[in-house]
Amino acid sequence: MIDALWQNLDYAASVVLFCIGLYTVITRENLIKKFMGLNIMETAVFAFIVALGVVEGGDAPIAGSGAAPPFINPLPQALILTGIVVAVSTTALALSLIIRIWRQCGTIEADELREAE
Amino acid sequence: MSDWPPLLAVFLALPLTAAVLTPAVCRSSSTRGWAWALVTMLVTSVIGGVLIARVATRGPFSYVVGGWTAPYGIELRFDEFSAAVAIICLLGVLAIVFSRRYAERALQAERIPYYYALLLLNLTGMLGFTVTGDLFNLFVFLEILSLSGYALVAISGEKIAEMAAFKYLVMGAISSLMVLFGTGMLYALTGSLNMADITSRLAGAAQTPLIVALGAMTLGFMVKAALFPLHVWLPDAHAIAPSPVSAILSGLVVKVGIIGMLRLYQIAYGSGAVDLAGLNLVLTWLGALAIVMGAFFAVFQDDIKMMLAYSTISNIGYIVMGLGLASTYSVIGASVHVFNHALIKATLFLGAGALIHQTGKRTLTDLAGIGKAMPFTVAAISIGAISIVGIPPTAGFLCKWYIALGAMQAGHPFFGFALVFGALLIFIYYIRMVNAFYFREPRDRAAVDVQEAPATMLIPVLVLATLCLVMGVLGRLPLTFIEPAVERLLMPVGGG
Numbered sequence A: 001m002i003d004a005l006w007q008n009l010d011y012a013a014s015v016v017l018f019c020i021g022l023y024t025v026i027t028r029e030n031l032i033k034k035f036m037g038l039n040i041m042e043t044a045v046f047a048f049i050v051a052l053g054v055v056e057g058g059d060a061p062i063a064g065s066g067a068a069p070p071f072i073n074p075l076p077q078a079l080i081l082t083g084i085v086v087a088v089s090t091t092a093l094a095l096s097l098i099i100r101i102w103r104q105c106g107t108i109e110a111d112e113l114r115e116a117e
Numbered sequence B: 001m002s003d004w005p006p007l008l009a010v011f012l013a014l015p016l017t018a019a020v021l022t023p024a025v026c027r028s029s030s031t032r033g034w035a036w037a038l039v040t041m042l043v044t045s046v047i048g049g050v051l052i053a054r055v056a057t058r059g060p061f062s063y064v065v066g067g068w069t070a071p072y073g074i075e076l077r078f079d080e081f082s083a084a085v086a087i088i089c090l091l092g093v094l095a096i097v098f099s100r101r102y103a104e105r106a107l108q109a110e111r112i113p114y115y116y117a118l119l120l121l122n123l124t125g126m127l128g129f130t131v132t133g134d135l136f137n138l139f140v141f142l143e144i145l146s147l148s149g150y151a152l153v154a155i156s157g158e159k160i161a162e163m164a165a166f167k168y169l170v171m172g173a174i175s176s177l178m179v180l181f182g183t184g185m186l187y188a189l190t191g192s193l194n195m196a197d198i199t200s201r202l203a204g205a206a207q208t209p210l211i212v213a214l215g216a217m218t219l220g221f222m223v224k225a226a227l228f229p230l231h232v233w234l235p236d237a238h239a240i241a242p243s244p245v246s247a248i249l250s251g252l253v254v255k256v257g258i259i260g261m262l263r264l265y266q267i268a269y270g271s272g273a274v275d276l277a278g279l280n281l282v283l284t285w286l287g288a289l290a291i292v293m294g295a296f297f298a299v300f301q302d303d304i305k306m307m308l309a310y311s312t313i314s315n316i317g318y319i320v321m322g323l324g325l326a327s328t329y330s331v332i333g334a335s336v337h338v339f340n341h342a343l344i345k346a347t348l349f350l351g352a353g354a355l356i357h358q359t360g361k362r363t364l365t366d367l368a369g370i371g372k373a374m375p376f377t378v379a380a381i382s383i384g385a386i387s388i389v390g391i392p393p394t395a396g397f398l399c400k401w402y403i404a405l406g407a408m409q410a411g412h413p414f415f416g417f418a419l420v421f422g423a424l425l426i427f428i429y430y431i432r433m434v435n436a437f438y439f440r441e442p443r444d445r446a447a448v449d450v451q452e453a454p455a456t457m458l459i460p461v462l463v464l465a466t467l468c469l470v471m472g473v474l475g476r477l478p479l480t481f482i483e484p485a486v487e488r489l490l491m492p493v494g495g496g
Helices: A002-007 A009-027 A031-052 A075-105 A110-116 B006-026 B030-058 B080-106 B109-131 B135-154 B161-190 B195-201 B207-224 B234-240 B243-271 B277-299 B304-325 B328-359 B375-389 B395-409 B413-438 B455-473 B476-490
Strands: B061-064 B075-078
Touching (some): A009 A031, A031 A075, A031 B161, A075 B135, A075 B161, B006 B030, B006 B075, B030 B061, B030 B075, B030 B109, B075 B109, B075 B195, B080 B109, B080 B328, B080 B455, B080 B476, B109 B135, B109 B243, B135 B243, B161 B195, B161 B207, B195 B243, B207 B243, B234 B243, B234 B304, B243 B328, B243 B476, B277 B304, B277 B413, B304 B413, B328 B395, B328 B455, B328 B476, B375 B395, B375 B455, B395 B413, B395 B455
Antiparallel strands (some): B061 B075
16 A cells, blocks of 8 residues: 555655645635645646656657667657646636626635625 | 638637727717627628538537647637527627617716627627637637626626626636546646547546546536526526627526537547536436426416526427437437527517516516507517417427437437426416416506507517527528537547
C-alpha cells in the first residue's frame, strides 16, 4: 500500500491538490478566493495529465537530436497547453463578472450577497 | 473516405468564423448583427440538412481533420445521434429571429453585436460537441459552449444576472474539469483519444481506474445536464438570461450533458469492458427523484420563467431515467425526448419572452387575463403546456409513453409509476398557468392592455407550437430513425 503510494507520488499529489482546491471553493465566501480554489483544482488536473506522459529516464522524441528510446509521450503536454488556454479564458470571464458584481452590489462576499438578494 | 469530404468541416468552420467576425462586421448596428447571424445559421442549417440526409441513406460517416488519419488526428464523426444538430440549427435560427426586437429592448445597444457573436459561438460549440469523434476535442467544444453560455447569462446586466452567471461558471468549470480528468484517465488506460479507438482498446483494462474515469465523466455531464441534486445553478441562470438565451440554454445546452452521457455509453457498452448495472441504477433513481422534485419546486413558483426552469429539471429527469433503465424502448424514448423537449421548452420560453416583452411583467399574478390581449402567443404557450404534460396528440406524449414502456420492459414498473406521478404534478402547475392567462380577472387592467407581439417574435413561437403538434402526429419518424443506433448501442461486445 505505502509502496504503491510512493511509486505513484505524482498522482497522489494531484489528488491532494484537487481536494485542497475543492475545499477552498466550498468553504470560502469571498468570490475571488472561491475562484482561486477553482484554479488550484484546474492545476491539479493539469499536473495529473502531464504526469501521465512521463517515462522514467526517457528522452524527448525530437527527430535529429540524437535521442534514443524510451521516449517521453509529448501528447499530454500538448493537450494541457489547450487546457491552460481554456483555464485562462475562464479566469478572465470570472474576474470580469466579479468586477461587475462589485460595482453593482458593493461587495464580493457570497454570504452578504445572499442577504442583499 | 467520402465523396464530399469538406462539408462536415465547413459545417463547424462557418458559424465559428462568422461568430468571431460578428463584432467587426456589425460595429454597432443591431439590424446588421441580426441579419449576419441569421444568414449564417440558415446556411449552416442547410448544410446540416444535407448531412442528416446522408446519414439516413448511407449510415454514419466521418471526416479526418488536417489529413491525420483516425487514431492519431481528430476525427469528426456523424452518426444517428449527431442528427441532434437538426434541433440545434432549428432552435438557433428561431431564437435569432426572435432576438430581433427582444434584444433591442432587453440589452444595451453596444452589447447587441457581442450578443449575436456569443449566440453563434454557443451554437457552434453544441454542433461541434455533437459531431466530434475525439474525446479531447469534445472537451474543447464543451468549453466553447459553456464559456459563451456563462457570458450570455450575464449579458442582460440585471442586478442578479452576474451572480447567477458566476454560480453557473463555478459549477460549470468544476464539471468540465471532471470531464477532462476522465479523458486523461481513459488516455492513460488506452493510449488513445479517438472514441472508436478507445472502444476497441478498452477490453481487459483494469477495472478500478476505468470505473473512476467513467464515474468522473458521468458526474461532469450530470452537472452540465442539471440532474437533481446537481441542478442548483440552473433556475437562476435560466430565469435571468434574456428569453431567447433561456430557450437555447434550457432546450439545448443542458442536453449537451445527455449527449455526452450517450457518447460515454457508446464507449462503455461497445467495449464491454465494464458492468454498468450500478451506474444505471443510480441514474434511474436520480432521474425519478429529479422528475418529482423539479415538478414539486415548480408548483410553488410565481415567476413564469422560474417555473419553466424548474420544469426543465423535471424533464431532464425523464431523459436520464430513460437512459438509466437501459432497455431499448426507454433509451429510444429518452433520445427522442432530447429532441421534443427542446421544441416544447423553446415554445414556452419564447412565448414567455413575448409576454414579458409586451407587458414588462413576469409573474403569473401580474399576467392574469393576458389571454384576451395576446391570443396567439397564449394559444402557443397553451399548446406547449399540453405538450409538456404529455397529453396524447402532442410531441411530449410519445417519448414519455416509450420511457414508461421501457420501464416495463426493464422489469421496473415502479419507475413507470414515478413517471406518471411526475406528469400529474407537471399537469398541476401548467394548468395553473393556463388558467391564470385565460380565466383569472386581471389585477391591473392597464398592465395587460397591450398589443399582440410583433411578427418577428410571434412567428418563431407559432412555428414551434405547430411543430409540437406535428411531431406528435409524425412521432414515429424520429423513433424509427434513432432505433438502429440505439440497438447498436445496447448490443453487447463488438457492437460499436
